[in-house]
Amino acid sequence: MRMKKTTTAAIGAAALLSGLLTLAGAPAAHAADGCNNDNGRTVRTAFGGKGQGFELRVNGSGNSTCAWGRIVGGAPGMHVWVDRSSDGGRTWEPQLGWAEISSGGSIWTEAWRDSNGRLMRACGDSGYNTAITCTTWY
Template sequence: MRILRRTGTAIASAILVIAGSTLTASPAYAADYDCPGGSNPNALPGTATTPVSPVHIGGRAIELRYNRTARCAWGRITLGAPGDKIWVDWSRTLTGDHAPWAQLGVTQIATGTSKFTNAYNDAGYVMRACGQPVGYGLVCTGWY
């Protein structure tokens, strides 16, 4: 079993999903995930938001979105339905399969047809957005 570590201490506020196991890390490094302007993507500085590598499943669009000014990224699902889930995976490993990674911001549509995760620090890391619409399998964007 692999655990995402930073100098021997588990990275904070992360839920790691590895080989079907879920591990919750200590809050020691919560700042690693913080973005300037807060975790709400709508509150980030600047206006440049770029969708990156969208994927489609069951009529839904799952995309990783990125704000260059804040160096933050988040996941978004559109054309969805209540119960559809969205989250981001975050990794310090820039090449290969990016393992291990932290699963961040798991959320789901409660009402309406779209939802976004919180925004997370992307400076020097790679991220992807993943989703699981009700009645469909898991799908992820490419790493960016």
């Protein structure tokens, strides 16, 4: 009987710890419902240290605008993400939709809600521990 209680307590503690670790690792922001990468247009571009383009792309208009980042002319190991601000770029939600090229030369992030006065920018790098390049805010 003592063995059963000890085992049950250990399993319960492990489950609780696992749940807490899952909550701690959950992202602070999620892609907005209804956003997609369809019919996008590039509104800002910045070029990284190896000539790759970091693009901020948008679709929609008004209160249904979505934005995402894309790398073009890149290589495996390069990263792209978007930052979002609700106060004119003074503070921001960093590295939304972070993506890494695993093969080929292009990849894009998820689309994120970009409306009601929010600003977005696309950022990226040439790989871990390399300089970060960002577009201007849009």
